Amino acid sequence: MTDNPSGALYAEVVATERLSPHLVRIVFGGPELSGYEPLNVPDEAVVLWFPRPGQERPAPVTEKDGVWGHHDPQTAPEGRNYTVRAFEAGENARMTVDFVVHPGGVAGEWAVNAQVGQELLITRPRCWYEPPADAKWILAAADLTGLPALARIIEECPADGPQVHAMVETADADDLAALPTTQCNAHSVDASVGTGNGVAPGALSDLIAAKLPELLGQGPGYVWYSGEAAQSRAIRKLMRKEHGWPLERVTTVGYWRQDAERWAETYQKVGGDQLVKVYYDAIEHGLSNAEASELLDEEYERAGL
Numbered sequence: 001m002t003d004n005p006s007g008a009l010y011a012e013v014v015a016t017e018r019l020s021p022h023l024v025r026i027v028f029g030g031p032e033l034s035g036y037e038p039l040n041v042p043d044e045a046v047v048l049w050f051p052r053p054g055q056e057r058p059a060p061v062t063e064k065d066g067v068w069g070h071h072d073p074q075t076a077p078e079g080r081n082y083t084v085r086a087f088e089a090g091e092n093a094r095m096t097v098d099f100v101v102h103p104g105g106v107a108g109e110w111a112v113n114a115q116v117g118q119e120l121l122i123t124r125p126r127c128w129y130e131p132p133a134d135a136k137w138i139l140a141a142a143d144l145t146g147l148p149a150l151a152r153i154i155e156e157c158p159a160d161g162p163q164v165h166a167m168v169e170t171a172d173a174d175d176l177a178a179l180p181t182t183q184c185n186a187h188s189v190d191a192s193v194g195t196g197n198g199v200a201p202g203a204l205s206d207l208i209a210a211k212l213p214e215l216l217g218q219g220p221g222y223v224w225y226s227g228e229a230a231q232s233r234a235i236r237k238l239m240r241k242e243h244g245w246p247l248e249r250v251t252t253v254g255y256w257r258q259d260a261e262r263w264a265e266t267y268q269k270v271g272g273d274q275l276v277k278v279y280y281d282a283i284e285h286g287l288s289n290a291e292a293s294e295l296l297d298e299e300y301e302r303a304g305l
């Protein structure tokens with residue numbers, strides 16, 4: 001996002017497509033999008049800001065005391081994280097985002113009703129996927145929210161790189177159509193249909209536990225997961241506590257929470273804002289983001305979150 005001190009840019013809907021029963025694809029364009037600087041990492045994600053009711057487009061970020069953001073709570077739009085499924089640079093830049101269709105939620109509802117010409121604000125590209133150089137195999141698992149990143153992992157893995165074993169859980173068999181058909185380095189795709197995704201308990205942590213014996217004999221590996229937060233915790237604990245893996249071989253990112261409202265109530269009750277201090281203290285003491293996040297999740301779990 002060159003020459004743009006705020007790092008925020010408006011993007012407008014140029015096309016919409018129903019990809020599958022639970023996925024809607026939105027393609028964004030518009031003059032500001034050519035200023036987006038892609039990270040070129042498969043799980044690259046941005047914050048999308050949605051207009052409040054009555055707003056034609058989300059309020060812009062402003063600068064206050066050197067910090068760019070939405071400083072007025074009266075007009076601040078709702079922000080949600082979404083993966084950049086594809087980005088085409090250039091004067092007519094295009095960004096593709098695949099939204100899960102689910103009941104409730106500003107973002108999910110916006111996506112199913114999106115019309116060409118509507119605008120969102122985009123900020124903060126980030127990524128987590130980082131297989132160690134010596135990895136001989138990669139186990140990449142996701143529910144529908146992580147499927148766009150998983151699709152990029154499958155599409156972008158180098159032919160002479162580690163073998164990629166993909167694992168996905170979808171709400172419906174037809175959602176699997178959103179996975180790429182191009183084959184990279186001898187990857188396998190295991191699918192669990194009708195689990196997780198708010199329709200049933202998640203199955204990926206058990207499926208990963210069952211798959212590991214086949215992979216562990218094949219040399220050093222890397223496990224990546226994105227999706228529901230309880231599964232994220234279970235998979236991190238499986239790899240870190242049961243298998244004793246170091247953090248650099250395990251990336252687990254909670255993308256959403258089943259029953260987020262109940263979690264938020266408990267968060268208030270147990271004084272969640274105090275618990276977050278664990279994260280900032282750890283960062284101040286020189287721990288990495290992954291190490292600090294793990295400590296915070298352990299603190300949350302002790303507090304019943």
Ligand SMILES: Cc1cc2nc3c(=O)[nH]c(=O)nc-3n(C[C@H](O)[C@H](O)[C@H](O)COP(=O)(O)OP(=O)(O)OC[C@H]3O[C@@H](n4cnc5c(N)ncnc54)[C@H](O)[C@@H]3O)c2cc1C
Nearest residue numbers: 045081082083099100102105106107108198255256259260
């Ligand atoms: C780095 C990152 C990348 C992400 N990439 C994507 C992506 O590419 N595509 C995508 O669809 N999502 C993605 N997500 C997840 C997305 O940000 C969340 O699902 C978000 O909560 C959706 O916002 P909302 O306004 O629709 O629902 P919210 O207002 O957050 O939640 C409303 C209700 O819906 C429930 N809910 C939220 N998400 C889901 C879901 N997926 N299934 C069932 N119930 C749900 C909540 O528990 C709550 O009860 C990503 C998240 C992160 C952190």
